[in-house]
Amino acid sequence: MNWLTDKRIVIIGGTTGMGLSAAQAFVREGARVVVVGRNPESCTAAEAQLDGNGLAMSGDAADPKTAVTAIDLCQNIFGGFDGLYHVAGGSGRRFGDGPLHELTIEGWNATIQLNITSLMLSNQAAVRAFREQGQGGAILNMGSVLGYSPSPKHFVTHSYAAAKSAVIGFTRSIAAYYAADNIRVNALLPALVETPMSQRATTDDAIMSFVKTKQPLEGGRIGQPDDLDGAAVYFLSDQSRFTTGQILTIDGGWDLSEGQY
Numbered sequence: 029m030n031w032l033t034d035k036r037i038v039i040i041g042g043t044t045g046m047g048l049s050a051a052q053a054f055v056r057e058g059a060r061v062v063v064v065g066r067n068p069e070s071c072t073a074a075e076a077q078l079d080g081n082g083l084a085m086s087g088d089a090a091d092p093k094t095a096v097t098a099i100d101l102c103q104n105i106f107g108g109f110d111g112l113y114h115v116a117g118g119s120g121r122r123f124g125d126g127p128l129h130e131l132t133i134e135g136w137n138a139t140i141q142l143n144i145t146s147l148m149l150s151n152q153a154a155v156r157a158f159r160e161q162g163q164g165g166a167i168l169n170m171g172s173v174l175g176y177s178p179s180p181k182h183f184v185t186h187s188y189a190a191a192k193s194a195v196i197g198f199t200r201s202i203a204a205y206y207a208a209d210n211i212r213v214n215a216l217l218p219a220l221v222e223t224p225m226s227q228r229a230t231t232d233d234a235i236m237s238f239v240k241t242k243q244p245l246e247g248g249r250i251g252q253p254d255d256l257d258g259a260a261v262y263f264l265s266d267q268s269r270f271t272t273g274q275i276l277t278i279d280g281g282w283d284l285s286e287g288q289y
Contacts, residue, residue, distance in 0.1 A: 031265040033058035036106040038098045040064045040089050040150045041116030043074035045223030046170070049253035050113060050260045055081045057261055062102045064094060064116075089116035089146035095153035103157070111166040111264040112154040117143040117191075118225045125185040136187045143191035148198065151213070155206060164210030167202075168263045171195035171217040171275070177283045179242070182235045192217075196275055203273035212272040214263045219243055219279035221251035234289075242287035243280030251280055 032054055039054075041047040043065030051061045051074065061082040065071050071084035078084075083105060087094035095112075102109045119125065120142060124135025151167055158165035174183055175192030195215055203213035220229055220239050229235045230250065240248035256278050262268050263276075277283060 030056070030058035031261050031267060035059040035110045035264065036061075036102050036108050037111040037113060037264060038062045038064070038095070038102050038109065038150075038154075039113045039115060040095060040098065040146070041114065041170075043067065043070040043084055045115075045225065046218070046221060046253040046256055047113070047115035048074050048077070050115070050257055051078060051082060053254070053257035053261055054264070055079055057265075059264075060106045062098050062105075064089065064098050089114075089150065090141045092149050095150035099153055099157045109154075109157050109161065109165065111168070112150060113168045113170075113260060113264060114147045114150045115170045116146050116150075117170060119185060119228075120188055121185055121228075125187045127184050128186050131186055139185070139187040140191050143188065144194045144198065147195060151198075151202060155202070155209075155211060158211050159209055164212070166264050166268070167211065167213045168260060169195050169199050169213070169215040171199075171215050173217050173219040173277055173279045173282050175217065177279075179287070181289060182229070182232075182238055199275065200273045207272055212263075212268065214268070214272060214274045214276070216256055216259055216263075217275060217277045217279070218251055218256055219277075219282035221253060221255070223253060226250070238287050238289060242285050243282050244285055245280040249280065251278070255280075 039047050042051045042063030051063050063084045068086045071086050075084035120139025123138035124132030125139045172192035174189050199215040
């Protein structure tokens with residue numbers, strides 16, 4: 029038996045990058061998935077890669093209706109809802125995020141909405157659905173190593189760091205409150221991973237040279253989306269049935285390494 033046989037999972041931010049890689053891993057492990065992304069084209073492409081075991085829908089993760097609609101779709105098409113993986117988020121640099129002395133209120137608000145408000149909304153929808161079903165369930169949230177291990181030269185976006193730090197506190201707080209309902213809530217914290225969001229870093233030779241020493245595992249490299257898949261499968265499976273409120277860093281050694289400029 030596969031780890032996720034008969035599990036029905038919603039992935040917010042599941043049509044590209046780490047979310048899509050996880051969706052494919054979940055399907056290989058026996059799950060059926062609903063993936064949500066903002067871009068209709070990426071939704072179409074993602075659904076085609078799920079071997080008939082997944083549906084994709086377009087929606088903004090910061091819209092209160094999006095996660096509710098995705099969970100309803102999962103319940104109606106697949107007959108239930110067992111797990112939520114919230115991956116959606118991203119840099120607010122284009123909105124005005126950056127060092128505190130340059131940070132704009134627009135950049136702050138947009139980054140917070142993108143990274144923690146959207147996550148709150150999906151978690152709220154999942155908790156409500158699990159409580160209504162009366163069977164418990166699993167939530168896995170996506171944070172970032174920058175939420176507690178800053179890199180002031182190359183990765184200086186202070187509202188992003190604040191939002192990702194909030195993921196840790198929010199995850200542990202709701203994990204404590206809903207444990208009696210058998211709702212498990214955990215989080216993954218990656219370092220730099222090669223995704224559409226990381227294009228600024230991956231095209232900068234100085235940053236990539238730094239990352240080689242900051243993430244020294246396997247010879248020093250940028251992370252790949254599938255580096256997180258095993259942990260995601262574990263947290264959404266019954267193998268983690270006695271695990272909640274845990275924060276797992278998957279960073280290639282980032283937090284342990286000084287990094288050379």
